[in-house]
Amino acid sequence: MTLALFASNPAQSRGRLHDEGRDEMRGPRDAFQRDRDRIIHSVAFRRLRGKTQVFVAPDGDHFRVRLTHSLEVAQIGRTIARALGLNEDLTEALCLAHDIGHPPFGHAGEDALQVALAGSGGFDHNAQTLRMLTRLEHRYPRFAGLNLSWETLEGLAKHNGPIDDPSWALADVDAEHELDLDSFASLEAQVATLADDIAYDNHDIDDGLRAGLFDRGTLFAIPEIAEIWERAAHRFPDAGPAQLASELIREQIGLMVNDLIAETRARVADAAVASADDVRAAGRQLAAFSPAMAEHERTLKRFLYANMYEHPKQEEVADAVRAVVEGLYAAYHADPALLPENWRNRLPDEEPHRARHIADFIAGMTDGFAIRCYREVVGPLELPEGF
Structure with missing residues (x-):
């Protein structure tokens, strides 16, 4: 398909933070196709199947979760991109990755982490998506994160428009790989x-x-x-x-x-x-x-x-799961020995980095894993009927 003049062209990409050279053994894919595939193969993307879209741990198999929602967004995004002559692969990558930073229990979990980190810069799921993809995924021996192209990171950062006052997590990514936060993003990001x-x-x-x-x-x-x-x-x-x-x-x-x-x-x-x-x-x-x-x-x-x-039924559940996230954060912060060994060994000594590290661990949890961890490190848990 011929791209429109205003589309993002992978041949003109601003590149990746870490130069990887050319690796023809990994298939004839351009930069945005590689980004999409790295997102799909990431652990963070797989975890979306266990994260709330609207209903927490829904009783029925037919309700949507973050993973199925992201796939539906990608289908719609590709359709629009094709009609406009935009880059479908970049659009799809942005659609698939846009919710990766959501913690367990959706916006209720995000609210709880925002409160927990109020003195440490707060929590924002959009910025956490960038943090997950540039810091917390560990799949490559030469660098942290997925080393995605500039255009993909830019689109995830600015898909809602220019950012005048970035959160600490987004500012941290921007300081390493400047994303021109004061401008609008590509049309692919706007479409996503x-x-x-x-x-x-x-x-x-x-x-x-x-x-x-x-x-x-x-x-x-x-x-x-x-x-x-x-x-x-x-x-x-x-x-x-x-x-x-x-x-x-x-x-x-x-x-x-x-x-x-x-x-x-x-x-x-x-x-x-x-x-x-x-x-x-x-x-x-x-x-x-x-x-x-x-x-x-x-x-x-x-x-x-x-x-x-x-x-009211949703609010009842939201109150219960906010308490789960609050309880987990309080327990891990009070006694870091409760963290898994690989997270405990990397725990920073000083604040706010210590608090943010604990929040990173919780934010990556699926709903079910968060519930199990709560029962292990905090105590018994009763959830609303129909949970």
């Missing part, structure tokens, strides 16, 4: 962010209906959703509610993807960008929804917060 929005807005509706946190009547308070359902029911009069829900999600994703492609094409043409660096220097987001779709997307988010993320 919106693919994430499209995926979780719609798939969380699917999971929320499946879990019974809200019903169709509540959902139909969003007029656009009610219209799509009505059209689907008219086209498929013999379909059951589950099939119509799937049809709703498919059509919603299609509408959002098509809108994003059309609006991005218009913005790119208006900005007259002719290179990936022109995109970075444009001074504004070029990948975007139309104003009408952006408002609809905000409506979906408001609905999900009100009816799913802040549902």
Whole structure:
């Protein structure tokens, strides 16, 4: 496929922090293809199968976890990148890696680590993704991390836009491999962010209906959703509610993807960008929804917060798992001998590095491993029914 002029070109990559030379024995892959493959083969990526997306340790096998969510984001991202002439491999790498820094129990776990590290610079899952990929993965004998290309690290750092005040973890990565944090990222990174929005807005509706946190009547308070359902029911009069829900999600994703492609094409043409660096220097987001779709997307988010993320059942579980992370951090900090030997041997002597090292260990845990560790080092644990 021919890349657009404004796409990221692996032949023009700013390179890796550590020069690896050419290794033809490892296959005919370009820089971004290697990045994607390194992410897929990483331990951190595999652990996503045991980390919360919305539901903690869900009872049903059909609910999404961080791993399945990341795969769905990658599918949507590649579709958009192909239509726009962007680099699909870089887009996919960014989509697959975007949630690697999430600790166990999703945002509840992140909130607990943020509190625990309040005096040590705090905790942010986006910055932790960079830390995992540049510091904490140990797969290569010559360097720490995965030694990903500049464009992949930049996209993960700035996928939500320029950063004026980086957290300590991001500043640490930037000091070693400067990522031009004050500019926008590539179009591939911008697309990856919106693919994430499209995926979780719609798939969380699917999971929320499946879990019974809200019903169709509540959902139909969003007029656009009610219209799509009505059209689907008219086209498929013999379909059951589950099939119509799937049809709703498919059509919603299609509408959002098509809108994003059309609006991005218009913005790119208006900005007259002719290179990936022109995109970075444009001074504004070029990948975007139309104003009408952006408002609809905000409506979906408001609905999900009100009816799913802040549902009383979800809040009960969130309170319980925040206590798990808080208890683990307190136990390990008070008695580092409780840490596994390989983590104990690398424990820094001074703060804040000591606290951050302990947080690194906890952040890498899956939900199930965190629960087992709590019971081993803290004590008995009772979790809400249906956990």
